[in-house]
Amino acid sequence: MTDTSGKNRMLLSGNEAVALAARDAGVALASAYPGTPSTEILESLATLGGPAQWAPNEKVAYEVALGAAFGGARALACMKHVGVNVAADPLFTSMYTGVSGALVLVSADDPGMASSQNEQDNRRYAPAAGIPMIEPADSQEAYDFLFTAFEMSERWKLPVMLRMTTRVCHSQTVVTPRAKGLDPLPTHFEHDIRGRVMIPGFARPAHRRLRAKLAEIYTWGETMPLHRRFDGSKKLGIITAGVCYVHAREAAPDASFLKLGMTYPLPYNMIKEFAKSVERCVVIEENDPYLVDACRAIGVACEGKAEMYRFDEMNVDRVRRILAHDESPEPVRPPGKPPQLCVGCPHRSALSVLKKLDCIIMGDIGCYTLGVLPPVDAMDSCVCMGASIGNGLGLRHVLPPDEARRVVSVIGDSTFVHGGITGLVEMAYNPPPTGHVVLILDNGTTAMTGLQDHPGTGVKLNKKQTHKLSFEDLARSIGITNVHVFTGVDPAGFEALVKQSLASEELTLIIARRPCLLSVKKQKAQPKAAAEKTNA
Amino acid sequence: MPEDTVTNVVFAGLGGQGIIKASDMLAEAAFRSGYDVKKSEIHGMSQRGGSVTSDVRFGREVFSPMVPSGEAQFMVALDSTQIDAARHVMRPDGLIFNPEMFLKDGQTFDDFDKNPGSPINRRNLNVALLGVLSTHLDLEESVWLEAVYANLPEKLHEQNAAVFAYGREVGKKA
Numbered sequence: 001m002t003d004t005s006g007k008n009r010m011l012l013s014g015n016e017a018v019a020l021a022a023r024d025a026g027v028a029l030a031s032a033y034p035g036t037p038s039t040e041i042l043e044s045l046a047t048l049g050g051p052a053q054w055a056p057n058e059k060v061a062y063e064v065a066l067g068a069a070f071g072g073a074r075a076l077a078c079m080k081h082v083g084v085n086v087a088a089d090p091l092f093t094s095m096y097t098g099v100s101g102a103l104v105l106v107s108a109d110d111p112g113m114a115s116s117q118n119e120q121d122n123r124r125y126a127p128a129a130g131i132p133m134i135e136p137a138d139s140q141e142a143y144d145f146l147f148t149a150f151e152m153s154e155r156w157k158l159p160v161m162l163r164m165t166t167r168v169c170h171s172q173t174v175v176t177p178r179a180k181g182l183d184p185l186p187t188h189f190e191h192d193i194r195g196r197v198m199i200p201g202f203a204r205p206a207h208r209r210l211r212a213k214l215a216e217i218y219t220w221g222e223t224m225p226l227h228r229r230f231d232g233s234k235k236l237g238i239i240t241a242g243v244c245y246v247h248a249r250e251a252a253p254d255a256s257f258l259k260l261g262m263t264y265p266l267p268y269n270m271i272k273e274f275a276k277s278v279e280r281c282v283v284i285e286e287n288d289p290y291l292v293d294a295c296r297a298i299g300v301a302c303e304g305k306a307e308m309y310r311f312d313e314m315n316v317d318r319v320r321r322i323l324a325h326d327e328s329p330e331p332v333r334p335p336g337k338p339p340q341l342c343v344g345c346p347h348r349s350a351l352s353v354l355k356k357l358d359c360i361i362m363g364d365i366g367c368y369t370l371g372v373l374p375p376v377d378a379m380d381s382c383v384c385m386g387a388s389i390g391n392g393l394g395l396r397h398v399l400p401p402d403e404a405r406r407v408v409s410v411i412g413d414s415t416f417v418h419g420g421i422t423g424l425v426e427m428a429y430n431p432p433p434t435g436h437v438v439l440i441l442d443n444g445t446t447a448m449t450g451l452q453d454h455p456g457t458g459v460k461l462n463k464k465q466t467h468k469l470s471f472e473d474l475a476r477s478i479g480i481t482n483v484h485v486f487t488g489v490d491p492a493g494f495e496a497l498v499k500q501s502l503a504s505e506e507l508t509l510i511i512a513r514r515p516c517l518l519s520v521k522k523q524k525a526q527p528k529a530a531a532e533k534t535n536a
Numbered sequence: 537m538p539e540d541t542v543t544n545v546v547f548a549g550l551g552g553q554g555i556i557k558a559s560d561m562l563a564e565a566a567f568r569s570g571y572d573v574k575k576s577e578i579h580g581m582s583q584r585g586g587s588v589t590s591d592v593r594f595g596r597e598v599f600s601p602m603v604p605s606g607e608a609q610f611m612v613a614l615d616s617t618q619i620d621a622a623r624h625v626m627r628p629d630g631l632i633f634n635p636e637m638f639l640k641d642g643q644t645f646d647d648f649d650k651n652p653g654s655p656i657n658r659r660n661l662n663v664a665l666l667g668v669l670s671t672h673l674d675l676e677e678s679v680w681l682e683a684v685y686a687n688l689p690e691k692l693h694e695q696n697a698a699v700f701a702y703g704r705e706v707g708k709k710a
Contacts, residue, residue: 011573167601170576171601172601174575247602250600315600316600316602336621514595
């Protein structure tokens, strides 16, 4: 939304601000796989008419963006925190190859796990991979810092990480965008075999080049304008970064602050000087003790937070407690109503049949994971994207036959494309003695993150038609002997098919194909909305 | 309200009731009035019928996007079962507005839904409650309507202007 006062102000979420900055910064290609809290970055960029496309998974998204940056373009790859695990392989070595244009990786962490399977702190990736990391506190900084990230990436020819968190991604705050953006960079491929072919002989000097660049960035960072210092009371000084800064400013308005914009490499001299200037120095950060450990490693006397505050999000109340050394149990809030599978959702009936047949259900990431909760109560594992198939095969190999025969892997359509295909290859390559049954719950959309398209839907992020991946053809070519597509609504028919498949002791893929109720609603609404526009 | 006071409103309800839409409208009204505004909620699960809360804060300068405990002056509850989950953010003298304030003795929401002449129904309760809230906030009525219109298709403008006005009348009497 735009202010009507004539000022160039907008109220944007952090994700929308990154999308706007990507467009204004002349990004030539943005690639991502949907994942809360990062999904809306590419959706917003697509709405702005920007060059945004979904990839099958985060590794491919990062590789596509890296390729674009090899060709001299500014490129963007966005993902949730666990997505960086998937993309970690190209990420680490891309720090050796560097880029010709510019590449920014957005890592959207989820402290408190609003919609995630773990609470990993991706700040740890920065020193591990050697990727410079900057952290915005609000939407204005998300906008501004993306420009800075591109400037840094172009200057040092290195990928740069913009690390966001759920509250920065999803909170709406006021943004004043730049009056003038950047022109896209000209693209061209220049051979650089020693620079990009990472065989050991070329990678050894490349590692040294990376460390030399990081040393330069460190020196630059000691003076960079991204860090901000506020000299308030000398009694209390707070070192912080990202969204924790706004919580801490509110909790301790009179304190002195060192707000770090770049959190890798850290400005050690700036931190030392700040700590010396105050009587009591406290580090306020979410999740892991990343900043406080770094400060202590350089001999800065500072307080961190008690272990109890490692878990869940930071907020104003918690900062007040930390500053008061209050380690008493936090008040227990009445639980809200948990989410559940929609009434009438096709996943419900499929999972209920597995439950009825007393199956051991290796589950996966998606709406159907909610099947673990009442009233469905049908899921025995959920680890990461695609794990259901490997987990199921492992169990089939070691369990006594009477138990092994009950194991089923359950995976959604988008998750199957993301991380399940190689599991199916493994199934054909190392078939368990009792065979195996994989069930793809194909509702034709990435439902959990808000109904995104994927290669199996045959529609791109910009809504244009493209090749539609056929799971049936893929499975047959992989070597799965029995492929069944079940489109019925009759639970008895589905039950008979599952029973027969389990009893056959062969390799079976069942595709239970019925559209997501929410997507049907959306599809019905879309032509109507388009028609209304035409009439207007 | 003094210059440096931040106005804190928390919205509570269940996925699908219009919580996010209502909080968008308030945030937009405050934004169009020139305030610093921050609005925060967690997405991701809201389509699955779970609890949803949304915080809107505005004033001269707002730091945290989340309302600290005990600092909300107002709660707009679209489902009264969800009040307890958000009560800890309320100031002791904070005001809670919920759909039941539109019911007269013996009435139920079925009476509204069955009566096509009724100014309000379950689907527009969010705008009706914003009308009530508006009588407690120093934002121009014209800016409120701009914010409501900006978040709805044009064919719903007239109807929602009437719903908002109805909410204002109820708010003034309450």
